[in-house]
């Protein structure tokens with residue numbers, strides 16, 4: 001820390017992103033990226049737009065916002081686009097959370113939520129999940145403030161049915177409820193249709209997973225026009241040019257190629273079923289996943305040891321040191337070939353533990 005760093009941030013513990021190693025070629029199953037390339041159309045539009053990089057991008061993000069609105073059956077004023085859904089989430093904390101409306105989220109969920117609260121110096125409370133990692137909406141009944149729910153949740157992959165999401169939104173008319181749907185395309189129900197019924201619901205999605213564009217940094221929020229206006233007040237007060245030209249163009253192309261995304265999601269879901277089945281046959285416990293990753297443990301194999309041994313063998317998964325999670329590993333679902341190698345490696349290494 002330099003002697004100039006402001007004391008207000010001196011205790012800040014930043015978010016730790018998953019490893020992006022350069023030392024060797026791994027089978028990379030650690031950051032929930034797609035194993036498939038972006039849509040051809042997305043890449044073609046981005047290449048074409050590269051010729052105009054001399055010029056600032058459209059701060060209104062009109063073409064992309066209109067395309068997203070059409071795609072989701074809402075109006076352009078119901079949509080905001082951001083530099084990754086992390087930015088949408090951060091803006092939501094900035095806009096809708098304060099001393100009187102603390103943030104509430106699960107104790108086991110996306111690790112960036114407490115960091116968003118801390119960097120904005122906002123109060124927050126973590127609500128314990130049940131021992132089976134499920135979220136009970138009843139635990140939120142008396143929590144009035146700003147609620148964030150990842151659905152499906154990370155790193156468990158478990159999804160809540162829409163009726164339960166709706167219950168939480170309906171029970172908190174005076175606070176904003178954010179539903180983070182980063183993984184929704186892999187088998188969960190989206191709350192986007194509910195945004196027409198509830199003015200306190202903000203749904204956040206990303207191009208990083210199902211649309212194979214993690215490197216482009218593109219996320220978006222859908223909600224009541226006034227919520228979106230508030231988020232735009234924050235956006236225009238921080239970085240009005242948050243979406244670069246190539247990303248914006250690629251975002252339009254990807255939406256025009258929706259069938260490609262759907263086909264990729266179907267393959268991931270198929271590979272997920274294959275992996276879960278094979279792991280269960282080898283004695284693993286796997287939480288029910290509606291995401292492009294699974295959360296698994298073996299009763300006889302230490303979680304950290306499994307992570308380290310897999311890494312030595314060229315396979316990268318995500319391990320969390322938190323005591324409630326440390327016996328598990330989060331495994332991103334890749335291509336069939338990658339998952340077959342993963343399963344073969346697991347069997348070879350832990351044949352004795354079965």
Ligand code: PMP
Pocket residue numbers: 083084085086087110150153154180182205206207208214217218219
């Ligand atoms: N929400 C959840 C639950 C996530 O796991 C992630 C990915 N790390 C994000 C949001 C952020 O994704 P991105 O900023 O790439 O859109």
